[in-house]
Amino acid sequence: MHHPYDVLTPDSLAMLQVISETGSFAAAARQLGLVPSALTYRVRQIEDALDVLLFDRTARQARPTEAGAELLREGARLLREIDAVANRVRRVATGWEPQLTIAVDGVVSPHTILELVEAFYAMAPPTHLKLRDGILTGTLEALTSGNADLAIGVSVEGSNVAGLQQGLLGELLFIYVVAPHHPLASVPEPLTDATLLQHRAVAVADSAQRGGATMGLLGGQDVLTVDTMQAKVQAQLRGLGGGFLPEPMVRPYLEAGHLVARRVARPERNMRMHYAWGGPGFTAAGRALQWWLNQLQSSATRRALLENHHHF
Numbered sequence: 199m200h201h202p203y204d205v206l207t208p209d210s211l212a213m214l215q216v217i218s219e220t221g222s223f224a225a226a227a228r229q230l231g232l233v234p235s236a237l238t239y240r241v242r243q244i245e246d247a248l249d250v251l252l253f254d255r256t257a258r259q260a261r262p263t264e265a266g267a268e269l270l271r272e273g274a275r276l277l278r279e280i281d282a283v284a285n286r287v288r289r290v291a292t293g294w295e296p297q298l299t300i301a302v303d304g305v306v307s308p309h310t311i312l313e314l315v316e317a318f319y320a321m322a323p324p325t326h327l328k329l330r331d332g333i334l335t336g337t338l339e340a341l342t343s344g345n346a347d348l349a350i351g352v353s354v355e356g357s358n359v360a361g362l363q364q365g366l367l368g369e370l371l372f373i374y375v376v377a378p379h380h381p382l383a384s385v386p387e388p389l390t391d392a393t394l395l396q397h398r399a400v401a402v403a404d405s406a407q408r409g410g411a412t413m414g415l416l417g418g419q420d421v422l423t424v425d426t427m428q429a430k431v432q433a434q435l436r437g438l439g440g441g442f443l444p445e446p447m448v449r450p451y452l453e454a455g456h457l458v459a460r461r462v463a464r465p466e467r468n469m470r471m472h473y474a475w476g477g478p479g480f481t482a483a484g485r486a487l488q489w490w491l492n493q494l495q496s497s498a499t500r501r502a503l504l505e506n507h508h509h510f
Contacts, residue, residue, distance in 0.1 A: 205247045208280055210240065211273035214252065217241070218270055221259045294324045295347070295484040301332040301340035303351025304402060304427035305370060305444045305471070307506040311350070314493055318486075325486040331426065336405025342477050347487055350494075350503065352472040363476040365491075367500045371445045372467040375457045377437035388463040395419050398439035402430045442467060447507045471504060 217226040217237075227237040245252050252266035262270055302311055315327060332340055335354050340346040342359050352364065374389070376382045382389060382397055398420040415421060422439050424430050431448065434441060435456055451457040473494055475487060483491060493499050 202247050205244045206273075208277060210244055211269075211277055213237070213240065214244070214266075214270060214273060215277075217253065217260050218262055218266075221261075223253075223260055226260075293485045295486045296324070297326040297328060298348070298484075298486040298490070299328040299330060299340075299346045300490070301330050301337050301346035301349040303332045303334075303337040303349075303353070303471075305353075305447065306351040306503050307446075310499070310502040310506045313502075314490070314499070317493075318489060321489075323486060323489075325484075327486075332405050333402055333425075333427070334404040338474060339405075341474055344477075344479075347475065348490055349474045352474045353469050360478055361476045361480045362474055364472045364474045365494060367471040367473055367494075368504050370469050370471050370504050372442040372469065373445050373448070374440060374442050374460050374462045375434060375448050375452070376440040376460060377435055378455065378458050380437045380440060380458075382440050382460060383458045385460075387461040389460055390463045391416055394440070394462070398422055400424065400430050400433045400439035400441040402427055444504075444507075446505045449507070 213226070213230060216229055217223060220226045220229060223237055223241075224234050227234040230237065241252060248265075248269075250265040251263050252269060253260045254263055300311075302308075311329065315329075318327065330340060330346060332338075332349065332351065337349050338352045338354055341349040341352075342362065351367065380397075382393070385393060395416050395418065399415055400422045401415055401424070403423050403425055420439075422433060424433060427443070427447065430441065431443060431451070433439060434443070435451065440460070448457050448459075452459055475483065475491065
């Protein structure tokens with residue numbers, strides 16, 4: 199007996215589709231350029247391998263059985279997928295990457311990232327996109343470890359990595375904010391480190407697999423650690439602690455009175471944010487990566503990636 203792998207070929211699936219569409223073995227044989235006995239033999243081979251009857255032969259027409267109808271549905275789907283794979287392979291051969299992974303830092307506007315994704319898909323590229331979250335040094339580590347092809351929102355220096363290339367996104371101001379009902383909302387400014395030390399800080403964990411960095415924390419301070427910038431914002435809105443957050447990210451909450459900005463005694467934190475690509479073993483950008491790099495050449499796009507947090 200034949201194994202299903204041997205008989206469920208694209209040719210045989212297409213043949214079954216023709217039988218179903220023409221309604222008879224004889225008509226299908228004429229369309230396929232086969233003698234009827236050869237066509238019947240091939241159908242019986244498939245039926246023997248699957249141990250099912252695919253067509254009801256008692257009627258004048260070749261009507262699919264329930265099992266046959268299911269195979270026809272699945273066969274049509276498989277044939278479409280084969281066509282899609284063939285088209286994708288042909289387009290990949292023209293310079294498109296099979297997959298592009300982008301590490302996006304938590305300070306970057308998800309709204310703007312998704313707008314770029316939408317514009318990318320509008321070209322109907324063969325490249326699969328994968329977005330992965332990053333925080334602090336973990337955003338760059340995703341790139342240098344080979345787990346990403348592009349990192350957007352890099353806040354650490356990567357000049358010591360061979361082959362790494364960087365572009366400037368812009369500067370991002372971090373401000374200290376608390377909920378209006380938090381004790382620090384009514385303490386005289388500027389808030390000293392000694393004052394901050396008496397209250398819990400909310401921190402977002404570095405996504406780096408090895409090491410990692412902390413920002414704005416004091417030794418011995420009580421800390422609530424969360425995994426995302428969105429969770430940090432929500433924790434501070436609830437008054438669970440205070441901490442530094444990007445000004446554009448909290449601007450709508452400040453305007454609505456849900457958060458209060460507090461001046462601190464330590465120097466203002468203005469961070470230069472970058473995007474990065476390349477690294478060890480990098481040769482040249484494929485068409486998908488080149489498209490994203492071209493978008494990042496736009497000053498309006500770079501500004502939106504850091505500023506556009508107020509769209510919901």
